Amino acid sequence: MDKRSLCLLVICINVCLVIWLVSVQQPPMLEAEMSADFSGTGGSISSISSSTSQPPTGRRSRGNRSKPNQIIHHQPSRTPSNNDSSLVSNTYLATPPPLMASQTPAPPGSSMHLMDLPNFAYLMDQPACDKDVRVLILVHSAVRNIEKRRIIRETWADRSYIDRTPLRVIFLVGGVGENAERWQQFLGRENHQHGDLIQGNFDDAYRNMTYKHVMALKWFNEKCAHAQLLVKVDDDVFMNTPQLVKYLATPSLPEHSMLLDPDLLLCRSVNRSRVKRTYRSKWRVTYKEYPNRFYPEYCPGMAIVYAPDVVRRLYEAAQKSKYFWVDDVLITGILAEETGTKITKLKYYLEQKDVRRLLSGGADLEEPPFLFTNHAILPDESMTIWQMVLDRIRRPLLTHPASSSPSASASAYASYASKFAPIVPSGNISEAQTSTGLS
Template identity: 75%
Template sequence: MDKRSLCLLLICINLCLVIWLVSVQQSPMLEAEIMADFGGGSSSITGSSTPSPPSQTQSANSGSRRSRSKPYQTKPSRTFSNNNNSDSSLVSSNTFDSAATPPAIRSQTPAPNGSSMQLMDLNNFVYLIDQPACDKDVRVLILVHSAVRNTEKRRIIRETWADRKYIDGTPLKVIFLVGGVGANAERWQQFLGRENHLNGDLIQGNFDDAYRNMTYKHVMALKWFNEKCSGAQLLVKVDDDVFMNTPQLVKYLTTPSLPEFAMLQDPQLMLCRVVRHSRVKRSYRSKWRVTYKEYPHRFYPEYCPGMAIVYAPDVVRRLFEAAQKSKYFWVDDVLITGILAEETGSKITPLKYYLEQKDVRSLLSGEADLEDPPFLFTNHAIKPDESMEIWQMALDRIQRPLLTPPASSLASASIASKSAAPSGWPSANLSEAPQQTIATGLS
């Protein structure tokens, strides 16, 4: 071999070596870059400090997005943000732009058995992140409506009323619902993937997570329950800025002497704080402005505010089937629990006790007791420190030993508890036997 040929051979070998090194090292380098953008390792997602997610400005300035007209829908719509008042980004009310979706989440596979790719007027609906179907021990599925960027709110919930150390000893299951991240926001998608990998509690639909797409999220909740958890006794739909008193719900489920025990077994149950005679907002200054074309009447029908609703399975099925045939209307609680509830003959059961902001202050100041009166939900916009304090009060109540009652009453209470509660459920009295099934993981 002459000298020239040998030089060419060495150049080719070096070139191949460089190409191989670049291809092998590129993936770890990109991963390290993304981890740095999120403020460290993936373990920080659920740690005591929330990571710094990708900036909202980056997503906001990602370029134009396709839009298409929908019945009962205006555009553009504002995306959610952590503080719920950011107007730095506008997203049209169209479906998730698959062309901008990273290959890892671009799915063209058929829907699983028993599931449909239809969600109202979306013909190509799929779950970008999904969870296994409920097992037979789940009696209440709690679906928390969250926004992609509400990482801090989800963390607070996981550390308080949905704490796994408590929830895993009860017949409750908690899952968070989010929409798509929008175009050119691949890093947010990877962030959600890691959050779900750590917690296993996210469900994501392939529609933009935008204010005017909340009806899709609500109907997705009905769909998921109807197809994957219909054996449960109840569906609870709750927003991520509401405190839910899960120990009180367990007490209602397992105490036959309480009137709420029978109420929660009603096959026609749609429980909420009912809204009556609500005037339709027409002002251009209103966040909830609705045009006459979207809704022609002066008042909305009686409906449930979307912040907290408890459904029986039969009601879920009826409302989901009606929603699949309905025209799209962006005010989700009015459409589903008002308009469609009227069409399907579903009646609202008024929720008796609701903790307003003033009641939260009274409770935390010691002027009121946790069970005087008992409550299932607080109002919107509860603060993280308030959630933490109320949850600690609930834990103290669970773990607080009772004064020893007479032997006869203790025996009769034990018999009633065993006859009422299904196998594997916590005891009816959360201050007694649950210390073995629930409180052991909390001490």
């Protein structure tokens, strides 16, 4: 071999060595740099899944955190909020990014396992339910839906009322997303003030709503399983909590025995809903994601009532299920069908036209009584309906004083009203009530 050929051979070997170093050695170096960036206090909130810093609330974080499927633009609520600052996007990552080298997946069924998330953790958590809690209400909310949470806290989840009932209300949110440290700080302050937020370490986004739904089942199953009911409701729905308390406290009502059914899955169900295939729909589902033409009967997620046994069955089935991002269909449709869970149809439900009739005086609050309105209720509508509910609660106290002899049902209702009548600031009480000394 002459000198020229030898030189070319050496050059080729060096080039191959450089290519090998670039292609093989660089990823571990980048991975180490990413881990170092995320573990520092200056890391972005979107990387909170691998951070070792504590949540803003001061509670100790638990376990390693992995980063699940993420939406690039973050707008998780079903209905855009008046105070939301971004539009809904369907752009999403089809598969989760790989785990960092320091992370090891948790085994299925462990407390750190949520469906296909191997390192699930609560970024914010709440104490387990007291023994007196009979109904846990978990409100699915978006990180930026501040106004919606405020309206709920001032109306049907007003603490001055709820704390005197066997109900407990908690809001569920996900992670704040990239470059949103201020939102995480805000959530920390909100939770410090109200103590009613639970946050999971997945991005709060449309394609992650199933994680939030299963997180609700998980939290109930692990921290409130002794309760009689779980209610899952969206943050743009008005829930008639006094009516639910009335059902719980009045054995003579048929709804009382219905709510004791161990197989209860109660909602305004949807049957033979066609799967959206058009690219223009934000609810578009591919044939690979779901091959059938129609969904099975399922519960729209805006308002669902579960018995504890149903929560346990659906949670266990979800833990073994393939991820499907349309949470209502997966949990209350596909998995309910697989577990032999039948849907009980909710009879009384206020649609938007019914809300308008009620507020205009064209309908009565209890003819028929209702537990939920449809979604997208406006703040002023919630406030007005809540005041109407408060007025109705106090009416039996005026109509059936203790010295009278009312009928059995009226007596039971009067007893309920006396026990659970909420305390409302005098500024919210009508002149007629003030004149009767109920302020």
